[in-house]
Amino acid sequence: MFLAEWFGTQCQYSFFQSNKTATFDDVIMSQFKRKTRLKNKDVLNDPLLSTCYVGLRCHSMICLDWRQICDGSINCEHGEDEPDECVLLETNECKNDEHRCRSGMCIPRTFLVDFSVDCMDLSDETETYNSWPVESACSAIPMLICDFRLCDMGYFSCEDGQCIHLSSRDHESSCRNLRDVLLRQSLLTSTQNGSKRSNNINSECRHLMLCLSQKNTLYLDPSACLKCECTEQTVDARRYLQYFRKHCPSSFLFQNEADFLHPFVQSLYHNTPEYSSEWWLPTHFCYNQSQCPTFPITGSPLIDGLICIENNQIKHSLRVYGDFELLFSACSSPHTSTLADDSRLFYCDRSMKFISKYRLSDNSVDCFYKEDEFVNVTFMSTLNLTYHFKSKATDQWFARPLIGGGICEDYSDTLYIGGCKTASDIGCQFLRGLYTPPVYYVFQENCNGILKIRNYTVGDETDETNCEEWRWPQNRPRDGYWDDINGEDELNCPNTIYSYITHKSFNCSVSEHYCMRKSGVVECLSKERAGDNITNCVGTTDERTRSCAFLYPLHPFECANFDCIPLFALCDGHRDCPGDDDELICPEYYRCEYPDFTCNKGNVCIGRTRQCDGIIDCQPNGEDELFCDLASRRITQFSLDKIEEYPRVIDSSDLMITTTTLHSFASLPVNVLLKSESFNPTEAWFCNRGIIIKTRSL
Template sequence: SIYARYLNNNESRESEDFICRCTTKNTFGRFCEYICGQKPGNTYKTFYELFEESLSKRLDDGVLAYNPIRQRECYSLRRTCSALCLDWRDLCDGEWDCAAGEDEMYCEHLDLNECNENQFRCRNGLCIPIEWFMDSRLDCVDATDEQRKQSDDHDACYSMSSIDCSEVACGEKQAYSCGDGQCLSWHERFYKDRTPFCKNGLGFFGICESIGFVTTATGGCSSGFFVTVTNMSVPCDQLVRCAAVADRSCTSNDVENLQQHALDYCFRNMTHGYLYSLPNILSPFVDAYFTREQFESDDEDATRLPALFCSSDKAKCLHFHDVYNEKYPFPPFEYLFGQQQSLPDYCLNSNAFYICPNTHKCISNYRLLDGFDDCIDRSDENPNLQRQLNSKFTRHRYRCAIQNDETILPHLLGDGNNDCSDGSDEFEFTSDRIINWREEDCLNLDDTICRLIRGDAILYVDIYMKDLCDSKFDLQHSLDEVDCGPEWICPKDWKKGRSQISGSCLHQSRFQDGKYDFLDGSDELHDDAPCIHGPHPWLKCGSNHSSEIMCEQFGDGNINCIGALDEQQRLTCGQSGALNNRFYCRSDSRCLLISYICNGVLDCSDGEDENELLCGPRGGCHNESFACLDRAVNGKCISSERVCDGKKNCPNGRDEETLCWWR
């Protein structure tokens, strides 16, 4: 091996050989992730032993121990931040990393880039052929051409060499990009347990102090800063840093004594504290500080984080938790500490740019009403902006079902967040269609759901007239049970429900028959009775799993009961239609057949399908069987396949009652 020869002889014999230069002695590898001679309790006898054990650890543990002090590829701009190492994702991301804003210069040209009619415009302004929009393959660098829930799973990227990983940016300033496709919320920048939240080790860039290293001028980590502390006579900035991180390079074994000495000797006359890392690493407007209060705290990890953020002129300081706060949609350094900048002339063109009220920052009109917060006060997502906006800025958007002036990028559909104020991007219920976007995945170009998102789905389905508005959901998305309002006349011996949500027709024989047919279940209640369901042996709803639930909670799109038994006709199971007589696992978003319920086997990851409130005790029955519970001890057990088969197999008939809520 070239590496082995180089490490043994400190030279390369072949002139054509290429060796990656790592800054730390005895480290090597593509990312300087291997360390020679540090096997616990021993040293590696050969290079191959080292390689074999490192590979084994990677395969067995699924973890590759990256070296936090390794270098990364970077852009170095010439003027005010020539030393700072910037990732390409830091350029034109709407957040200043350089004091003079060099990393955001000329970005307005990209912001205003206009795509052709036969192209889809990615959020970052680049264009792709319209045929690539919602085709299940990532083509936009920011992944906005596909559903976010399909593009968010990049946890394995750190161990792969894939363009789908290395070429992905993470929603610009709203998220932190690890550099290989893994994305994290911006406010997760510091982790209390000091584990690298980026699996590739780059999560410590600019905050190396949180793991006992020192941030260099480029933002990378170095272990060569600390001096040996023997007589407490070192400069205070080094002493405080050494006491804060309790680094192994500090030879004082008495960390508490070292920290007390820092308190007594260094913090006596300090107004703010000592720099946490080099100035302007986290933001060109901010310095971070260690403070006296950190060393007085009983929390061992308190000193690993900066306690105070101050503007560069120290005119304004804020506590750590006042800055790293989820109430802000992105890092608020510029908003909280930045100097007011004069607006460029191009921002005055209201036909192309919008000025955020609180910060006087200007953004392209393409960024309005897209579901992403670009203004710190989120004013760029105000539906009232739609009236003054040229329609070209909102092409290929999803219109929220109730608030039609609200639009978002289809990228956000079903991602678990209510980006539409009416929540229709997660569960859409209108007179035209019912779609649970959380369960609908665009996986193939010709999938119906992909075509629905693109707007080119024209569906022709043959269905008998008698099957329309009959309270049976025959078509996907319940299309056969919409528009069943007062104008729809029921056949003879059929009648409508008493509420708007139960507007379909139902045969008289199916009222009060023990089976719910209307969305709100009101067919099982007398007309003069309050619209409250319960008690039932199988209906366990609410936080306390009581046996009662209001009619308006039935079929409202929100799961209130174990197994989603209150949403049998609203929830869909992928391409297989409504939930109907199946059981819904909330933890896995899966639909289970009745034979899998109360059979002693945990099919839902959280065990919801075997909840004792629903199933009762097992009574000694083996797995994959159903407990009749006909006797207190040694009751009858039957095969789970015989549950709800129309025959009473249990002496007490429990197999045809408890779980057979739907026929």
């Protein structure tokens, strides 16, 4: 349906567009496409580009996003954003036919693992349970998931669905709408103006502390950066210690970009010989005890009536940036007898924090000392955790979105018939806990390329043992799957992508596979060295029968530490493998605007949905299909992958995995352009994720 030029009760409104035949979808996509990359000065000169939750006003560094209310992290000086009512999210219980999200939200159990995100914390789907690799594209894409997405503990909400580690200075970890710049600038401005609780430090001391982060200095005074001699790289020079000793007071409060809990938590520095070895780091973190009566670490009153804990007491326990926020989350749920008597809650004794019992053993740390992930098995058995999966032979519990890939030591989470590829598959019903299979293994699943029987073997044989004896006809179709242990059956096969990349792109002989080394260089590996139980190639591409590609088809790329990750995590600018293996294979792939995929060293950009789609879009070398054969599955004569309940509940053609949906939006053509003469580029950000309209006087 096309839009009229003017609308409203008196035709007083109109969209910013030049094409009168545009649809509303065109208008939305046009505005989001106009969101060009902002500059720091854009948001600093116009704070209204950031939205505010007007239902709560308090002393905080910037106005709060609605996602920061009841998120377990105290952002207001007196804790107004974490009122007592927030505990209702922890005590909430769902009905028998519902599933409880990590956040406490209830959804119908049939919505669990249905390839469409329904929980606001994204915890109902396997692909998004632990991370969402395409979140940074939220600012440029009109997706509902971006509008309601909640951030996990330790992450900063960019107010549009993107969540970042605030302390990170990596380029990829900045808010695309630069909301974090507003916060950092506010922190430094409060330091520049002097805290009401601290003795004002002189300009020399303040300048020295600001120079420790050149990035921060740019927010306030671009010219000041040129005057900085002491930086993060030269901070340990002795002459700067002497400067610190000369100009800074014996104790003072100073805030930098890492103090994301300010003003509730403040950083204290000491200018004394005792702390001279790392003078640039805060010696203590201080808080108001009246707002946090119980805290897991003992402190002392050192300045302005604040209780301060020594940095040395906690810095070795801080594994990641979010742990600092996790430590102080104990302040949002102080111990009371009422909470202690509530059977719906679990008390982390050492961390001094109440959480829902359903947060236990869910692969998400909620207590600073991890009591929630290391719970006594006898105690776990008494809780009746209906939203968890209990392994058959071991005392293990897992959140249901995590099972199905062999996460249990006895692999009992894989003992079901068929797969889970559409929401109506019986395999998906098993993952939801709605179906218990009468048998776990049938004949047709022998040698189908998916290891089904592991711990329940006979004579060390499984359903995938000795499959090389089941010889296929010589004229069988080449499917990309290594039927031979050394992959010889996929070499020199005309009209296959793997053969093209191997023999054309990398010039390997008919008896060699392409093999990427840890150095990032692609070489050729003889077939005699493939399948010899020695890993030679990145991703374990030469040892298919014992790698992630064989054990976990949905996560076929194997990191050097044996972690398994999906193919869409390759070359996305995010470090998914601890050794950076997933980004090592694409050292020049960051020249296109994310989430696009880069071809030919940045000369061509294609949509991410065209990666691993079976078509070579990156000519002539086919980078977009590199490693995609890891996901290939054997063509079987009898397949149970499509066993579904009858009648069908959901048409599989209507189902799209969240990441696929996001990428498809990103590649939509936009033919409607906004009027450049009446539309300032920064105005596209003004309504956050809303649509700008213009009005006329009547």
